Amino acid sequence: MKFIIADDHPLFRDALKRTVASLFPMAQLIEADTTASLQQRLEAADDLDLLLLDLHMPGSSGFSGLVHVRARYPSLPVIVVSGNEEPSVMRRAIAHGASGYIPKSSSLEEMAQAIAGVLDGDVWLPASAAGSQQTQLAPDEVDIAERIRDLTPQQFRVLMMLADGLLNKQIAYELNVSEATIKAHMTAILRKLGASNRTQAVVAAARLQLDPSMRMVEVIEED
Template sequence: MVAVIEPRVLFSQCLLAALRSLDRESIFRIYHSVADWQDAPDRSDAAIVLLCMPSGEGSDAALAAAEQGLTELQALEPPVMFAVMSDREEPERILKALESGARAYIPTSVSLEVAVQILHLVIVGGIFVPASSLVAMASFNGTKIVSEVEDTFSLSARQLSVAKALRKGMPNKLIAYELNMCESTVKVHVRNIMKKLKAKNRTEAALLSNRLFSEDK
C-alpha cells in the first residue's frame, strides 16, 4: 500500500483517482497528515509514504504543516520508507528532504507514469533524485548524498551507451550494430542495466534511465 499525505482535499481526490487509474495493481490511500496516517488502523500496510509538499507560494500554515510532516516521518521508529513530491526543484529543498531520510524527491514536472515508476523503484530499494539537480546539489554540501545516488545507479561508459539506445527503443541487434559489439554482449549489458535500475523489463529500464541520466551521456 502507498500512503499519500496530501492535506488539500481537491488535490488529494484528483491525485488518488489518477494513481488508481494508472496503477491498478497497487493500493493507494490518501491521508491529510502524517498524524492521520499514524492513527489509521491500516498504517502498518504501507510499503511507502508519499509526502506531498506545497510549492511555498501557499499559506505559511500549509508550508509549516508539510515541514512538520517531514520531521515526523524522520523521527518514526522503526523508520518508514518515504518519498517527497513537490513542484519546487531547488537543490537545497531536495537536499533537506534527502537528509531527512527521503528515498526519492519527485518533482511534479515528471509525468504521472514516471512518478509511479519512481515509487516502485524506491520500494525495491532504489533512490531517485532529478538528474538535473545532482551537479547543483554538490555545491550545497550534498557530496555524500550525491555520491550515494551515483553509486546506486552507477553504469559503465558502455552501459550508458546501451541505456541511451534503450531510451530510443532500439532492439539489441541494432544496438550491437551501432555500438560495434556482439549482440550477446548487448544482452549482458541490458540485463546489468535492468538489475542496477531495479527494472522488471526493457520498457521500465528505458523509462527509468530517461529520468536518471542526462541526454548528453
C-alpha cells in the same frame, strides 16, 4: 501493497492515486489531508509500503513533518511531493531521510518512475537535482532535527500549533485537552528542544523551514 497519499490538495492527491493505481492495481490506497490525519493513518495501518508526503501539509512546517515521520517509522520509504523545485530543497529532503522527491509539475510518467525506483530500493531525484552536489545539512539543522525526532506525536502537534502563534488555551481547545495538559507538553517540548521559552522553541523549529530566511509568526509568551 499499502500506500499512504498525504496531500491537502484534492486534485493532486487524486493524480497520485491514479498513478499508483495504474502501477499497482491491487494496492490499498490510504489518504490523509493533514498532518494529524496522517499520524492517525500511520498508527492504524501496518505493513505499509510507501508514503507520498506533501511538505506543506497543514499541521507541519518545512521539513519538520518529514523528520518526525522518519523518526517514528524508519523502515517506511517516504517520497516527498512538493511544488518547490529548488535543487537545494530536493537535496535537503533526501538528507533528512526521504527516499525520493517528486515536483508537483512532474508528468505521470515521471511520478511512476519515481515510485517504482523507490520501491526497488533506489533514491530518486528529478534530473535537475540528481546531478547536483550532495547537500550537507548545517550543524544546527542536524541538531534540531534530532531533537524533533524525540517528540511524541502530541508534542509535535503542540509545537506546530505554537509555531502558528496559538496560545495554550487555543491549543487546548483544538486538541480537546486541558490547559494543564498543554503546559505539561510545553515543559517536555522545551526540555527536548533545549529551549528556555516558547520563542526559542519556535526559532528552533524554524531551522527546518524550506527557506531558512522565512519568518515565523510572533510568539506571545505565557506563564
